[in-house]
Amino acid sequence: MLKVRDLSVAFRTEQGMVQAVDHVSFDVGEGELLGVVGESGSGKTVSLLAVMGLITDPNAVITGSIQYRGRELVGLKPRDMRALRGKEIAMIFQDPMTALTPVYTIGWQIAEQVLAHQKMSKAAAWQRAIDLLAEVNIPNPQEAVHRYPHQLSGGMRQRVVIAMALSCNPALLVADEPTTALDVTVQAQILDLLRKLRRNHGSAIVFITHDMGVMAEIADRMLVMYAGRVVERGKKEELFLAPLHPYTRALLDSIPPLTGVKPKRLRAIPGTPPNLLNRPPGCAFAPRCIERFEKCSAEPALGSGNHTAACFHVSA
């Protein structure tokens, strides 16, 4: 349903162009949950913000193609994009503490979105808000709709944000690290909730995270991003059991194994991601890679298979 081809996002700065997303391609099937992993600054959020049409920076240059159910979203008129956004493609943000307008009740904010996209009475929209709050397991929804964001805990606010995203039954839901700002028990509840909603609504979900544990829980397929590029993609099982790219392997080594001998120390990846301003040619991960060899000074391409990595060890 979502076909992204050669998507690039660059920001003009005083020092030059910062290539935040560099020729990224991926697909999302109907009802599928695609996990996007990568460390901070790897371009995962920016590429999905581009899909949402939410990059408002006038210095951003977006090229490539984003097709949603056959419609091209790059260069779509703001008005048409608006009609799609929130209705067919919805987004859940990372920090629920600041994602809601502080001066309106949560019922008002949910009803606002419903009314923006559907012709219905205010009373019906309000009822819809109550039903949605019940669906995301907020206790006592009749009373909760009158609450203001500051009266709710982080987990509750994230439920409200999810309820709002679901208000128009979107076909595609983009979740940008929805559990990162929450504590672990609440994280598990939110993941359960997303799984349940996916069953009930059949929405496709793009789930952005840097937490491999969360990925293992919920993803169908995964995309590993590094320095603005996709370095590996494949089914979750393939990625976890037979990672191809040294970066993916290093990511997996940096979380404690559930079975077998526990290592004394977890392996960290040495170094930091490259500066995206005037990046050097060749594989961006090479300077931190323990398996690098002569070929790595050239740019590896991502293969065409279902499970593939942008690494000369794989293609060679």
Add this chain to the structure above:
Amino acid sequence: MIFSLIQRVAQMLFVMFGISVLVFLIFFATPGADPAARIAGRNASPEILEAVRKSFGFDQPIYVQYLTMMKKIFVTGDLTSFVNRGWKVVPAVMDTIPVTLSLVIGAAVLWVVFALLIGIAAAATRGTWVDKTLMMLGLIGISMPVYWLGEVMNLLSQSRYHDTWLFSWVPPLGYKNFSDDPKGWFLTLVIPWITLSILYIGLYGRVLRAAIVESLQEDYIRTARAKGLSETRILLRHALRTSLVAFVTLFGLDFGALVGGSALLTEVVFGLQGVGKLTYDALLNLDLPIIMTTVLYASFFVVAANAVVDILYMLLDPRVRTA
């Protein structure tokens, strides 16, 4: 909510009481100065001094003096100015209040409306030449001193161009009662309103623009965009709405101060007998009872305006309600 309201009003009354005690002490219990002599004015005869002593109870303990003073101002209203030979102070102040209120409220309406328009327009077009022009005009408005602007207005409308179509409607300087002559009241005040409001239009327009632009960086604006709302709705219902708190704070302070007498320069330039003008005249001939009364009145107004602002906060920002 109701409880915080009552609490706020009670707090206001307490502050007003405190101010009245403080003002009284400053004027009547300053060591080394005889309040009777000051009230009686320069070169007063011994008989008048004696009459003042008796009238204000200066032979009695200080709290009785305070109560006598408050009674004279608030209950019997018979506080007398000796400098101005038997002028009743309270009615004199009361006469000036409608003048100042007419001037300040009219100007306030103008400045709120235009500041909102300018602030919103500049925020909506931020970064473009429209925004830059509006902000430049705002800066010019802030930079023009009100007494100079008032005199220029007078020069244009009362003398140079008075006989042209543009200003022939402008009546001579002075104040007309609204109840006697509503049209005259309006016409005499139009130019003072504009003059007084220009500074505040510039100031508030700039403050509002900055607040809106700051709000537009917030995460909840991104959420609002993700909801698929129109840019207009995002600007007005989300960014503007959360920016109003700064606007209201500033408004409460300025409005209270202006009604309390800070519109003095405008009043003097346009020959309006308002509270500021009255205080100014009283200061010139050291008329203590009038100063005492207008200072009390002014501080009460500032306190009351702040209480109103706090109550508005509760309406504007749900986070304040429970606190």
